Amino acid sequence: MTPVLPDDADVVIRIRGLDNGFGDQTVHEGLDLDVRRGEIIGVVGGSGTGKSVLMRSIIGLQTPRAGSISIFGEDVAHLDAAAAKDMRRRWGVLFQEGALFSSLTVAENIEVPMREFLSLPQELMDEFAGYKVAMVGLPVEAGPKFPSELSGGMKKRAGLARALALDPRLLFLDEPTAGLDPISAAAFDELIKVLKETLGLTVFLITHDLDTLHAICDRVAVLADKKVLAVGTIPELLTFDHPWVKEYFAGPRGRAATPKSKAA
Numbered sequence: 001m002t003p004v005l006p007d008d009a010d011v012v013i014r015i016r017g018l019d020n021g022f023g024d025q026t027v028h029e030g031l032d033l034d035v036r037r038g039e040i041i042g043v044v045g046g047s048g049t050g051k052s053v054l055m056r057s058i059i060g061l062q063t064p065r066a067g068s069i070s071i072f073g074e075d076v077a078h079l080d081a082a083a084a085k086d087m088r089r090r091w092g093v094l095f096q097e098g099a100l101f102s103s104l105t106v107a108e109n110i111e112v113p114m115r116e117f118l119s120l121p122q123e124l125m126d127e128f129a130g131y132k133v134a135m136v137g138l139p140v141e142a143g144p145k146f147p148s149e150l151s152g153g154m155k156k157r158a159g160l161a162r163a164l165a166l167d168p169r170l171l172f173l174d175e176p177t178a179g180l181d182p183i184s185a186a187a188f189d190e191l192i193k194v195l196k197e198t199l200g201l202t203v204f205l206i207t208h209d210l211d212t213l214h215a216i217c218d219r220v221a222v223l224a225d226k227k228v229l230a231v232g233t234i235p236e237l238l239t240f241d242h243p244w245v246k247e248y249f250a251g252p253r254g255r256a257a258t259p260k261s262k263a264a
Contacts, residue, residue, distance in 0.1 A: 011073075012037050012170055012202045013058060018067035020053050027053050029226040031067070040196055040203040041231075042213045045223030046244060051206045052096075054223070055172055058204070059093060060084070071170070089117050091170040092163030096178060099159060100147040106133065106158045107143040113165040132161040137191060153184040157191070164195070171196075173205045177212055189215045210249075222248075 013035035020028040027050035035041050043051050056062035058069055060076065069076050071087060079087060092113075100109050107129040114125050133143050136157040147155055156176060163171060176192070177185035193216045196203055207213065213220055213234060221231045222245055230240045238249050 010037050011035065012071065013204065014068075014070045015058070016068050018054075018057065018069065019065040020050060020057060020062065021065055026226060028064075031227045033221055033228045033231070035202060035204055036219075037202055038196075038200060039218040040192070040205055040216050042217035042220040043204065043206045043223065044208065044213070044220060044248065049223040050226075051223055052174055055174060055204065055206060059091065059172060060088070085117070089166050090168055091172060092166065092168040093172045094156070094159045094163045094174065094176055096175045097155070097159075100155060100162070102147050105144050105146055106138070106150070106161070109147075109158060110162045110165050112162065117166060128165070129161075132164055133158075135164065135195070136161045137187075152179055153181075153188065156180065156188060160191075164199075167199070169201065171201050171203045173203060173207075175206055175208065177207065177209045182211075185209065185211065186215070192216055 011034050013033070015031060015033045018028050018031040019026070020031075027048075031054070033054075043054065045051050053062055057064050058071070072090065074083070074087065076084070076087065100106075101112070104112070107126065110129040110132050111125045114120055114128065120128075130140065130143060133140065138154060138157050138161065142150065142154060142158065147158070150158060160176070173192070177188050180188060189212050192203065192205075195201060196216075205212070205217065217234075219231055219233055220237060222229045222237065222240075222242075224242065224244050229242060230237055230245060232240075234249060237245055240246075
């Protein structure tokens with residue numbers, strides 16, 4: 001499957017010829033991917049295919065061996081320190097398990113990006129943190145609590161609130177529904193969908209959750225054989241002739257996750 005590449009104006013992230021590896025191990029080789037403005041793109045693949053490595057390369061936590069990554073039309077490898085810092089202000093990241101600072105309250109965690117990138121009085125940061133708490137569906141009393149006092153679902157929402165602290169246009173989510181019960185996972189999916197539509201976000205989403213892929217993803221990118229093997233809607237991927245893709249999307253779990261209206 002060779003998708004038609006969108007025009008540059010519609011591409012938020014463009015990756016070309018990306019190589020990643022550790023020692024003698026090659027994780028990615030010649031990987032290409034475009035992420036379109038305003039979409040939720042799900043990234044899937046078997047264990048060891050480098051889904052998180054890909055995300056870390058995009059946000060600058062992993063230095064690729066070769067290739068180029070442009071975000072908002074700028075080649076991130078050639079940005080000076082000031083431009084790179086400005087670029088980081090334009091995205092938010094929700095890592096696995098929320099990655100909250102355990103010694104800080106929820107409100108203080110949300111204020112961390114504000115302290116790094118902005119110069120605001122404490123009273124105003126507290127007010128902004130309160131807005132973000134409400135935005136992700138947490139009760140107001142969650143703000144002064146520590147992460148250890150929160151449920152798993154509340155930690156995810158607190159991490160999301162921190163990712164949204166600077167009103168980014170690009171949001172990275174790494175396994176956001178992992179460990180959540182089905183009801184909480186569905187509610188989190190719906191939250192992401194509403195925030196994407198309300199705030200005009202572009203969302204790069206790593207997940208194993210087939211329900212999430214069906215519920216909110218506009219397209220899905222499949223990592224296999226050290227590259228992006230295929231990109232498309234789930235109906236398009238169901239026609240792609242590759243053993244892993246067929247087993248993942250058309251196997252028992254894939255069929256169970258398919259909405260009846262789509263499966264008919």
